[in-house]
Amino acid sequence: MTEEEARQALLERQAQLEQEDATNADSRDTVELQQDSVGRLSRMDAMQQQAMAQAQERRRAAERARIRAALERLDEGEWGYCVRCGEAIAAARLRHDPGVAMCVGCAGGAG
Template identity: 45%
Template sequence: MSTADIRKFKDALLARRVELEKQLTSSAESAAAVDLDQPIGRLSRMDAMQQQQMTLAGRRIAEQRLQQIAAALERIATDAYGICVDCEEEIDPARLRARPESPFCVDCQERRERR
């Protein structure tokens, strides 16, 4: 993979990291515990609790993606980016364009998902 290609992937990873960090910051208030003593109706409270759970699930996904991005940036720093961590074959550039944080080639990812 060329240096220019790696730079593009690094820029994409950094941009996605900023986007996810903003998402986590903006969702922090929505993830706060629902005050059960508020004088609101039972259904409104249930809606608030459901919204809180959805926000928390979204935050967990964003945090996982941030960890994957950090790992991908580390692989760039150690010249291991674009190489599958399982089979050590080159990851298809089309896959990296779709998911630049991906540590696995398509075949290894599919094997992992079948387990």
């Protein structure tokens, strides 16, 4: 994967995450108590759905941060090298996830 292909893949994923955020924004809103139409179990279900939506949003935020960091590494000429040991990251690993920051050894705790 070339640096330009990586940049394009990262930007596409970033746009996809932003779209998912916009689509799911109302799922994270506060669950209002409507005693006339929603029973206790329905409210609990709604709160659980809200919690899951908020957890998904946190995961998307973390992925966006990883993408921003990878784009910075691309700009600095450091993309493709492990941020811990400095060795080149395997091409197959980068093809699978161009946002990866560490080689397999360091990511597994061996580095």
